[in-house]
Amino acid sequence: MRAPFYHLAGVEARYRDKTALMVDELALHGGQLNVVAGLNGCGKSTLLNVLAFLMQPTQGVVKFSGKRVRWDRAQLRELRQSVTLVHQEPFLFRGSVASNVSYGAKARGISGYALQERVRKSLELVGLSGFESRNANRLSGGEARRVALARALACDPEVILLDEPIAYVDELSTKIIESLLVASVDRGVLVVVSSHDPTLGVRLNARTIRLQQGRLVQDSEAQEMYAIQSPEGSVYAIL
Amino acid sequence: MGPFTQSAGTAFRLIFSADREVFAAVWTSVSTAGWSTLIASLFGLPIGMAIGLSDFPLKRLTVILLNSLMAMPTVVLGLLIFGLLSRQGVLGVLGLLFTPKAIIVGQSLLAIPIIANYSLSAVRAADARILPTALTLGASTVQSFTQLTNEIRFGIMAAVIAGFGRVISEVGVAMMLGGNIRWYTRTMTTAIALETSKGEFAFGLALGIVLMLISFSINVGLSFMQEEQQP
Amino acid sequence: MRLRTAAFVLVTLLASLGAPAQERLRMSTTTSTENSGLLKVMLPPFEKQCNCHVDVISVGTGKALKLGETGDVDVVLVHARKLEDKFVADGYGVNRRDVMYNDFVIIGPAPDPAHVKDAKTSAEAFKRIADTKSTFISRGDESGTHQKEKEIWAETGVTPQGNWYRSAGQGMGEVITMATEQRGYTLSDRGTYNAFRHGKTDLAVVFEGEKGLFNPYGVIAVNPKKLPHVKYDLAMKFVDFITGPEGQKIIANYKVEGDPIFFVYK
Numbered sequence: 001m002r003a004p005f006y007h008l009a010g011v012e013a014r015y016r017d018k019t020a021l022m023v024d025e026l027a028l029h030g031g032q033l034n035v036v037a038g039l040n041g042c043g044k045s046t047l048l049n050v051l052a053f054l055m056q057p058t059q060g061v062v063k064f065s066g067k068r069v070r071w072d073r074a075q076l077r078e079l080r081q082s083v084t085l086v087h088q089e090p091f092l093f094r095g096s097v098a099s100n101v102s103y104g105a106k107a108r109g110i111s112g113y114a115l116q117e118r119v120r121k122s123l124e125l126v127g128l129s130g131f132e133s134r135n136a137n138r139l140s141g142g143e144a145r146r147v148a149l150a151r152a153l154a155c156d157p158e159v160i161l162l163d164e165p166i167a168y169v170d171e172l173s174t175k176i177i178e179s180l181l182v183a184s185v186d187r188g189v190l191v192v193v194s195s196h197d198p199t200l201g202v203r204l205n206a207r208t209i210r211l212q213q214g215r216l217v218q219d220s221e222a223q224e225m226y227a228i229q230s231p232e233g234s235v236y237a238i239l
Numbered sequence: 240m241g242p243f244t245q246s247a248g249t250a251f252r253l254i255f256s257a258d259r260e261v262f263a264a265v266w267t268s269v270s271t272a273g274w275s276t277l278i279a280s281l282f283g284l285p286i287g288m289a290i291g292l293s294d295f296p297l298k299r300l301t302v303i304l305l306n307s308l309m310a311m312p313t314v315v316l317g318l319l320i321f322g323l324l325s326r327q328g329v330l331g332v333l334g335l336l337f338t339p340k341a342i343i344v345g346q347s348l349l350a351i352p353i354i355a356n357y358s359l360s361a362v363r364a365a366d367a368r369i370l371p372t373a374l375t376l377g378a379s380t381v382q383s384f385t386q387l388t389n390e391i392r393f394g395i396m397a398a399v400i401a402g403f404g405r406v407i408s409e410v411g412v413a414m415m416l417g418g419n420i421r422w423y424t425r426t427m428t429t430a431i432a433l434e435t436s437k438g439e440f441a442f443g444l445a446l447g448i449v450l451m452l453i454s455f456s457i458n459v460g461l462s463f464m465q466e467e468q469q470p
Numbered sequence: 471m472r473l474r475t476a477a478f479v480l481v482t483l484l485a486s487l488g489a490p491a492q493e494r495l496r497m498s499t500t501t502s503t504e505n506s507g508l509l510k511v512m513l514p515p516f517e518k519q520c521n522c523h524v525d526v527i528s529v530g531t532g533k534a535l536k537l538g539e540t541g542d543v544d545v546v547l548v549h550a551r552k553l554e555d556k557f558v559a560d561g562y563g564v565n566r567r568d569v570m571y572n573d574f575v576i577i578g579p580a581p582d583p584a585h586v587k588d589a590k591t592s593a594e595a596f597k598r599i600a601d602t603k604s605t606f607i608s609r610g611d612e613s614g615t616h617q618k619e620k621e622i623w624a625e626t627g628v629t630p631q632g633n634w635y636r637s638a639g640q641g642m643g644e645v646i647t648m649a650t651e652q653r654g655y656t657l658s659d660r661g662t663y664n665a666f667r668h669g670k671t672d673l674a675v676v677f678e679g680e681k682g683l684f685n686p687y688g689v690i691a692v693n694p695k696k697l698p699h700v701k702y703d704l705a706m707k708f709v710d711f712i713t714g715p716e717g718q719k720i721i722a723n724y725k726v727e728g729d730p731i732f733f734v735y736k
Contacts, residue, residue: 103378
């Protein structure tokens with residue numbers, strides 16, 4: 001059994017005086033497609049930000065590939081080379097589609113023809129071949145999302161995190177994105193997708209992790225369910 | 240309208256006859272303002288952006304201080320630097336007083352708060368996703384800040400333009416630290432002050448028109464650098 | 471394209487860095503002296519002779535002498551005898567020499583409401599202005615002209631105060647302009663008045679010629695013993711030039727619109 005990519009223990013993250021995330025234990029493995037489900041405000045984005053090493057938890061230990069994350073700048077830069085996050089509403093830099101898609105690859109030292117090829121391939125994967133010279137700020141919503149995805153793919157990361165990638169996206173883009181996620185997983189990439197759509201995990205045959213008010217309340221991989229708290233505070237145990 | 244059209248006529252005559260003294264004053268104005276803006280940008284942009292992006296206990300006070308420094312009267316700043324640069328002052332050994340370099344020192348200090356303040360605003364207004372996006376794509380801290388600066392380029396150039404405007408139009412610092420020496424530290428503004436003190440209002444106004452035309456041309460160039468690219 | 475613009479800007483800026491090769495002599499003088507235009511005629515031949523540049527900083531008398539005290543200039547050319555003597559006595563200046571002289575005049579509106587024209591002495595003239603509460607603009611800046619004005623007021627025994635007495639705190643040119651606008655009187659050096667006479671003011675000379683209105687100019691080298699970094703040799707070259715035959719000739723021949731501004735000692 002491979003060492004888990006991520007191992008979170010006792011992790012707490014605060015966002016503006018509110019505890020946004022409280023995870024006692026969570027392990028994520030490579031070649032796995034995970035869906036983090038829950039309503040808005042349940043802590044999905046916070047979890048993704050922690051996994052992306054963009055947000056430091058106030059408590060707890062995060063291990064990546066067996067090594068403990070010390071959250072210092074040098075180590076973070078190195079860790080971020082392996083992980084990339086696509087925001088819910090991705091921000092595309094001013095300039096062309098190509099300059100956007102190549103950004104991460106360039107940061108990793110790739111240039112010249114190799115870079116060009118990578119950009120071309122990434123755009124092809126998201127169904128936007130030939131979009132290299134288009135203005136990144138003049139795309140439709142779905143096209144922009146796909147460019148952001150291509151940009152992430154061009155980094156060739158070990159972990160891809162996507163925050164609500166298919167919410168309010170056109171059908172074609174949805175199909176493309178979903179098939180791409182499956183393809184990535186087949187290549188051994190760890191993919192984590194957040195969604196408020198509870199059926200997504202089923203559709204993609206993915207592991208579903210459900211969050212409620214920052215807490216992990218259900219994990220389709222776990223044998224038993226965690227205690228579920230209803231708004232009134234009473235506790236149920238379901239087997 | 241009479242005196243104005245007379246001055247306008249004189250202004251064009253001065254430009255087309257390439258009057259040597261006027262040209263010297265224009266050159267002094269533009270070069271001191273240019274250097275000052277450059278130096279002030281090198282300090283002001285990082286300072287403004289750093290304050291805008293970070294959070295620290297005295298942040299509010301710092302911003303208020305910055306706002307107040309923007310309104311520093313030029314004569315007061317001139318006086319303070321005069322005290323430093325005079326032979327009696329701490330930096331007197333440098334012998335900078337009454338040279339163009341002294342004007343540059345003063346004007347740089349004048350422009351720094353303005354450039355810092357404008358770039359602070361530009362950073363505050365920037366999309367919060369820029370830095371995390373760059374970072375998550377593997378950029379270093381420096382690279383991500385460079386990207387941020389590129390994204391808010393319009394606001395950054397606005398800061399530089401504002402700084403330039405402040406220094407090319409001021410009199411207090413140039414007069415105090417430069418001494419209005421003919422051919423050497425006489426700027427357009429100190430020349431106008433001189434002509435006014437001599438009662439030569441029409442000529443002073445003509446010089447003013449020339450200065451405004453120069454300023455306009457320079458700003459055309461600067462806004463060209465500011466413009467949005469159309470790929 | 472943007473890069474080329476930036477490069478152009480940088481090259482232009484760097485061009486302005488060219489350092490001047492010749493020696494520079496720093497001289498402080500009063501605004502009225504510079505505004506008379508004499509130095510524009512006096513300095514080029516001197517600069518040629520000494521192969522140097524003269525930087526003229528024209529400010530109020532007080533500041534001109536202060537710059538000498540701090541050694542920010544090498545030579546001082548002013549017209550305030552009492553202050554000059556103090557400057558030398560305090561050890562800041564050496565080799566004070568008489569250069570030239572002109573005189574002060576009282577100017578005022580042509581209708582002359584205070585009847586200054588009938589006064590026999592400058593003190594009487596001032597008293598008439600005070601008695602009629604006619605508008606009087608004072609330099610108010612401790613300049614040579616202001617010192618002279620204060621001396622005359624002292625003679626009258628009257629302390630000028632009230633709405634009619636306005637202390638401007640500015641140079642002679644500005645004060646003449648102010649007096650012109652407000653139809654008032656003021657004490658001016660003849661040089662500046664002559665420069666304004668043709669078109670910039672309609673005020674007329676209402677009193678002149680008294681011995682007490684004598685306005686002598688002095689040139690003083692800053693004392694190298696007290697301020698060792700000053701360019702003493704160059705300063706003395708200038709002192710010798712301006713008091714020598716060539717300089718004196720230039721002064722005597724200098725005219726503005728046909729009027730002589732300064733006079734040399736015989």
